[in-house]
Amino acid sequence: MKTKSIILSAGLISLLIFAGCKEKPSDSNASTAVQAEKTTASAPTDELAKRVLAMGLKPIPTDPEELRKLTEDVNNTFSEEKIELGKKLYFDPRLSQSSLISCNTCHNLALGGVDGVEAAIGDKWTANPHHLNSPTVYNSVFNKSQFWDGRSPHLEDQAEGPMQASPEMASSKTLIEQRVVSIPAYVEEFKKAYGDDVKITFELIARTIGLFERTLVTPSRFDDFLNGDSNALTAEEKEGLKLFADKGCTACHTGIALGGDMQSFDAQGIYKYKDVGDFTGNANKMVKTPTLRNIEETAPYYHNGKVWTLKEAIQEMGRVQLNTQISDEDAAKIETFLKSLTGRKPAVTYPVLPASTQKTPQPIVK
Ligand code: HEC
Numbered sequence: 595m596k597t598k599s600i601i602l603s604a605g606l607i608s609l610l611i612f613a614g615c616k617e618k619p620s621d622s623n624a625s626t627a628v629q630a631e632k633t634t635a636s637a638p639t640d641e642l643a644k645r646v647l648a649m650g651l652k653p654i655p656t657d658p659e660e661l662r663k664l665t666e667d668v669n670n671t672f673s674e675e676k677i678e679l680g681k682k683l684y685f686d687p688r689l690s691q692s693s694l695i696s697c698n699t700c701h702n703l704a705l706g707g708v709d710g711v712e713a714a715i716g717d718k719w720t721a722n723p724h725h726l727n728s729p730t731v732y733n734s735v736f737n738k739s740q741f742w743d744g745r746s747p748h749l750e751d752q753a754e755g756p757m758q759a760s761p762e763m764a765s766s767k768t769l770i771e772q773r774v775v776s777i778p779a780y781v782e783e784f785k786k787a788y789g790d791d792v793k794i795t796f797e798l799i800a801r802t803i804g805l806f807e808r809t810l811v812t813p814s815r816f817d818d819f820l821n822g823d824s825n826a827l828t829a830e831e832k833e834g835l836k837l838f839a840d841k842g843c844t845a846c847h848t849g850i851a852l853g854g855d856m857q858s859f860d861a862q863g864i865y866k867y868k869d870v871g872d873f874t875g876n877a878n879k880m881v882k883t884p885t886l887r888n889i890e891e892t893a894p895y896y897h898n899g900k901v902w903t904l905k906e907a908i909q910e911m912g913r914v915q916l917n918t919q920i921s922d923e924d925a926a927k928i929e930t931f932l933k934s935l936t937g938r939k940p941a942v943t944y945p946v947l948p949a950s951t952q953k954t955p956q957p958i959v960k
């Protein structure tokens with residue numbers, strides 16, 4: 595009963611969990627999914643696929659073992675219990691001081707992993723003071739670093755930031771530990787995930803959330819195309835992909851994430867909404883290239899969320915990054931390709947969270 599109720603997904607997450615297990619998966623859907631995914635991968639014969647692979651674009655692997663190696667935290671390997679616990683914490687607003695804001699408030703898994711507003715809104719309806727837009731959490735495991743200025747090396751470290759940041763969840767390490775430890779069902783789940791001697795610290799809470807985020811990968815028809823299915827993209831999408839490569843977009847939007855690396859953000863021209871907010875990149879004026887996966891779901895665009903359409907985002911990229919004017923027609927074709935990056939989301943069942951107790955510190959809403 596327990597194992598059934600905590601299965602997150604018949605597809606991807608099960609793939610990740612079971613990839614490392616010796617025993618046969620107990621969930622029949624999971625084993626079908628493993629086999630289904632395995633049979634689809636083969637070396638591409640399509641010339642365009644070969645060309646963009648040679649340019650550095652990479653598919654999400656179909657082999658569950660390969661995917662696990664790419665996404666797993668070597669210091670905290672996947673297990674069903676840890677992933678389920680991480681999911682609960684991700685959705686639990688009691689990690690914020692007000693008990694109203696969870697990670698999912700700004701990185702809504704039903705909305706492409708974002709909030710859809712220009713600048714993130716957190717505690718006490720406070721907008722991000724630098725007018726920064728919430729990046730998506732889907733596929734963030736493939737980023738080489740996290741945050742717009744790349745200041746965090748991985749998801750586990752990143753998760754510590756928003757819980758404590760005053761315009762976001764505005765909590766403190768102590769308050770978060772007290773809230774979690776005051777809930778016996780959570781203590782039980784930590785024991786199941788990490789053993790009876792587990793010490794429930796703020797760092798372990800963040801780490802468990804990070805582990806859940808590592809499962810949020812979304813293979814798309816573009817991956818199917820690079821994995822050998824020449825018909826996975828339409829003729830129009832292939833034309834758009836060709837333009838994407840010809841124009842030089844792949845110089846920065848490359849690898850599995852089609853981004854995820856630090857780049858200069860006005861290589862060839864000045865970004866037209868540069869003055870909204872005070873973000874100027876890291877110490878070397880570099881900004882993290884956002885992933886283009888699920889881009890049709892993650893408007894508004896750019897670090898300050900000032901660009902609302904893909905057409906404008908593409909044309910502004912041409913001007914700012916490539917010193918080239920992209921026609922309306924070409925932008926439309928590139929946009930058609932970009933929409934093929936909308937991926938199959940892991941089925942995340944909305945968790946029922948364990949009840950607070952008399953000992954749970956009450957919401958702070960003043
Ligand atoms: C109030 C809205 C808000 C909340 C709540 C919030 N975030 Fe974020 N998140 C943001 C913003 C804004 C950024 C970008 C900030 C920056 O770059 O300095 C961000 C960045 C990130 C990134 C980096 C992604 C990338 O591409 O660089 C990850 C991962 C992330 N958040 C996960 C989380 C997790 C996990 C939680 C819960 C513990 C959380 N966030 C809570 C708004 C929020």
Ligand code: HEC
Nearest residue numbers: 842843845846857859882883884895896897907908911915
């Ligand atoms: C020199 C590196 C570079 C090149 C070349 C480049 N980009 Fe970008 N791209 C970036 C960076 C960096 C950002 C983030 C800019 C910001 O937020 O201020 C970005 C942002 C974007 C966004 C918005 C993503 C989001 O989530 O906000 C889109 C869409 C995009 N690029 C598409 C393209 C297309 C299409 C091309 C080719 C015409 C291209 N890029 C060429 C580096 C590059």
